[in-house]
Amino acid sequence: MRNQHASSEGEDEAEARPNLLKYYVRVARRRKWLIAGITAAFVLLGLLISFLMTPQYTATATIEISRETDQVTTFQSVERDVSIGDQEFYQTQYGLLRSATLAERIATQLGLVDDPAFFEMFGALNEENPAFELNGDRFVAEGRGERIRKAGAILLENVAVQPARLSRLVDIAFSSPDPVMSERIANSWATNFIETNLERKVQATAYGREVLQRQLAEYKDRLDESQRQLVNYASQQGIINLPASSSGEGGGVQERSIVVDNLAALNAALSEATADRIRAETRFRQSSVGGSSPEALANDAINSLRQRRAELAAQYENMMVRFEPGYPAAQALQEQISELDRAITVEERRITSSLESGYRQARARENALQSRVNALKDEFLDLRRRSISYNVYQQEVETNQALYDSLLQRFKEIGVAGGVGVNNISVVDAAKVPQEPSSPRLLLNLLLAIVSGLVVGVLAALGLEQLDEAIGDPNELKQQLGLPLLGTVPKVTGTDSPRDALLDRKSDLFDAYLSIQTNLGFTTEHGIPKSFSVTSTRPAEGKSTTSFALATSLARSGRKVILVDGDMRSPSVHHLGEVDHDRGLSNYLAGEDDINSLTFSMPDLGLTGMSAGPIPPNAAQLLTSNRLSNLINRLLRDYDHVVIDSPPVMGLADAPLIASNVEGVIYAIESHGIRSSQVKAALARLRSANARIFGGVLTKFEPQKSSYGYEYGYGYGRDDEGVAA
Template sequence: MNLAKSNMGAAHGPKDAFPGIAGSQASETPLIRQYWRIANRWRWVILGVVAACAITGLIITLLMTPQYTATAQIEISREGNQVTSFQGVERNNSQVDQEFYQTQYGLLKSRSLSERVATQLQLTDDPRFFEMFGVGKDGEKAFARINNRYTAAGRAARLRIAGELLRNNVDISPARLSRLVDIFFTSPNATFSARVANSWADAYIQTNLERKSQATSYGRNLLQRQLGQAKERLDESQRQLVNYASQQQIINLPTQSGSTNGPATSERSIVADDLATLNAALSQAITERIQAEARYQQAGRAGASTEALRNSAISALRQQRAELAANYQKLMVQFEPEYPAARALKAQIDQLDRSIAREESRVSGSQLADYREAQARENALKARVDQLKSSYLDLRRRSIQYNIYQQEVDTNRALYDGLLQRYKEIGVAGGVGINNISVVDTADVPQKPSRPRLLLNLAIALLAGLGLGVLVAFCLEQMDEAIADPAEIEHQFDLPLLGSVPKVGDGLNPRDVLLDRKSDMVDAYLAVQTNLGFTTAHGIPRSFAVTSTRPGEGKSTTALSLATMLARAQRRVILVDGDMRSPSVHHLGGVDHNRGLSNFLAGENDIPSLTFPMSDLGFTAMSAGPIPPNAAELLTGDRLGVLLNRLLEEYDHVVVDSPPVMGLADAPLIASKVEGVIYAIESRGIRATLVKTALSRLANANVHVFGGVLTKFEAHKANSGYGYEYGYGYGRADKANT
């Protein structure tokens, strides 16, 4: 969409001195204002589309057949019973409930339920039902009649069609945050709508009960088959376990271990029992060997062993020796060791020492024997324990597969017990039917039609018409390439806006309008002249051409007007008609074009004879001269440059009325000889793409374009619809009244 079209006004004041201001303001136009401008421009199209849609909606509403809607309400409770109580991954209750209720809503719209209702109401053989919904033509095979009755051959097809018709006209609406569900049915017959709504609720309840009964029977049969399969797997795993234990000679003894839930039977191996017993005996033997070793070591400490100290014979001998030693010491006080009595006591003491030594040696030998016996027993037990350890490790290796088989037996037994328990539960609950669906309100016969709703349909038609009208307006805006606003010249063509010129009334001569110094066109071209003074460093260009995209856009009027404005500014001006293919300046001067530009280009040098005065407008003009066979060939030489140089010696400004750009080579050739070009663009008379093409031709010829002038501008037809007419005739109404 051409959203860049701005509502900026024409340049008629200080802003005209800076044409870029218009473009910058246009680019800053709010988006809402741009949309409003488009809507305002195409408002009659939008209003027409809205009116057409409203009338169409009214006609369609009045032609529609009244429809009656009956409502039945049911309550769907959450099911709590399960066929089996197997526990799986726990899910959020809200998610489970949502899945359950969504499933029920789907069942309420199922094909089987609609066909069940059709069967119960005997709709498959009722011609009035099919005629009510506009189906059942006699030409169709399913609706063939014999004696004004449908044939039995097409009953299946009619049942399918009847079910589809019911589903298309039923609506299931669950109440928010509740277990209530409304069943709506709409048809042209109020009584029939109530019958179908009530039958739909009853059929749904019957279907729910039948489905539960079938699910119980199916679950019992399924569990029975699974129970037999589980029993076979359990027997097979037990046989496999016993055979493997026999092959590997694995003997386990049963043991009882108490628990809070009752006794639990487990098994232990004989090797493990023997190893535990021998390991305990080995620990005892090690203890006894350590004790015997300690006693034996104490025996070697000069008879200071515990056994020696506790021996009664050794104690008696030591007592006798002590007494004899005491007597011997008494004799030694009085006598020498050789005294006979002393010698006799010494001999007795020595004999007692030998007896004590023999007794201690005997005790020490007994302790050594005990130590060696304990050591031998310990070694024997160690050897047996090591042997049992090897046997136990070998048994552990062989028991890996045994344990695998044992686990399989335990798993199969647990599955079998669980299935058996579920089978018993189903057997108990199989004959009990619980209905979790109930009818809350039955459907009454509606007293007034639910459709069509006139106000709602008109509102929808108006909204649709408004949307369609806006779409049409945007499409038209997109396809419209006409230049409507002055600001578009700078935005679309990157061309400075010199000014906009209002359209001259039909039948008025531009020359006559220029003579009226208070006319709007004079004001407009004065603004163009003012802006033109800022295009070069030395002010208004001394030589410039005025061209356009195609003929009839007002370039000749622009050239004439600018020459007039410059002449009124006390400048010496000459207007040269450069359009040698379709000359027009001589008409404004009331002369012919027998002599003019083409004569000079052909070689004649007498310039004064080629010009004529336009005294009322204050400048001199040069006509195009005789129309040459090929104007472009005359313009390719240097004669045009010579002419301009000679004219600039006498005149302050040379204005050239150039031919159009499109399709001709004349305009670029003329533009290359002057300082620049003023481009005239007809408002709403030329497509933007053509203007861009023409400007690109000038750009390729390195032509300097001073700016654009929007001609034949009508403010009331601008896109914005306001703001452009303020510069034309400002204050004149007050002066006229005065």
């Protein structure tokens, strides 16, 4: 059940929510004359402006601007990549094309500064200004500077710089009343821009040479100073470096220290002395072991002695075979052998002593070289410490030398390129004398005027629609006032009165109130209320017609109905019965009890009426008593329904008093006739009197004025002559 209820509420909201497109169409239909009037005014204004405008002729010259990189130095660290600066470069060129300096140059070159016709053509000839004072047909010499500025401003106001999208082409368009002048100025603009570009390059080259020349002198002084500092420091510290051959990637001359050379030489001698000492020591050690040194083995004297001893030893052995050791000859041989052994020993000792002496000399030489190497190492470390500042001075000299060489090379390049003019701007198409005016364009102006008029007209219509507080559509009763819609009543046109229209059962008015009666049957548990009043915010909104129509419709449905005129200030019910209002409601409220004498019959409508009676001096005071409640109760004994035509709510206490004595109130609201704020205030007064409001009836409704596409369909089923189909 809850889901069904939510679904039904959503459908109601969707139905109540207007279609925006239809809303705009309805607003346009309602405000069509306003929109048409504003559009027509804009069209007339566009025509007037077009005919009053001076024809303008536009000449266009096309140039090409190529991207190039201007570098005074070749240092890559201070140059941005070309692709990054493209946009900036072209925007700069467009700005230069619209520079005041260029415009003033063109004005001076073409003689426009001294041409009165030029200033008069553009409406800038101010005779009160001393600068435009004429001496015959020419300007005076004074004030030429001001005329140059004025002429440049005029040219800038009438020139258009139009870059072609995604290309290097730029159109220079100039407009003026004279086609020949437009052509001259457009071409002069292109050529002068090229000339100024070349002049800027020449000036930049000359300026670059001057700057580089100053920088060369400055860096030459820096280089000389750094070299002097290097030499002075080397002299103070005793640093002597010898030039070496070119080496390294740069191919520069590297210096080497004398200490380094000496240390290298001593290291080589030390290594050789150490090797000699090892060899001498080896020979000495070998000679100490039984004379087995190579020197001893290679000695001829020792070898001869050994050979002689061997021969004697062989003879001694042979003799021992035959003789005893004491044999004289054997003893003699033994003595010779012993003598030879002593001689061999002496020779070996002499050789060993010689080897030892060589060994000691080798060791002494090694120790001496080692001491010298150690001393040179200490000297080298000290030199390294003193060379730190020397290297700093050396690096400064090399840096200054590199900068000086680079600037000198660039200075030579600028000197060569200074005489060559390379221009990156060229004329693609020269301007031609225009044959037809570029403005005014009548068709375009008319189209703009129509579009502008329609836009302004629609905005004005929508604005008035928003400012309009009138209730114009049935949906607005619920949306703005919170009132249930009982029905809509069409506006009666022609000579027929509402009474005649209600008597015609085929009329739209009859169908409308029949529908309201049907909806009224759902307002209470017992169907159509027994007693109700019909009121409105102010007079002439259709409340009397509504009360009369509902009473008539109820009577035709076979019910006994009495229509009571409760508007004792401006009575109207008595006109329906073609009687006067000498006797009626005011008589009863004043104390008279004979009701029958206060009513009158309307047999053609099938109902009974009660007029308002004589107009009392204070109607509200009569309504404050309980006589009205008694009257309604007595009437309901004889009638099925009591319908009271109530006075309007605003400014009167009558309507709330009557509303508090009936079951409820039907509220009539004139379509497009009253502001919603007034209706809200009136409804608030009724609610403060505890009155029950059954709903609202939108009277005098015209479907064609509805903003929400509400269609009135009560005439369905009848042909054009009102006959049932």
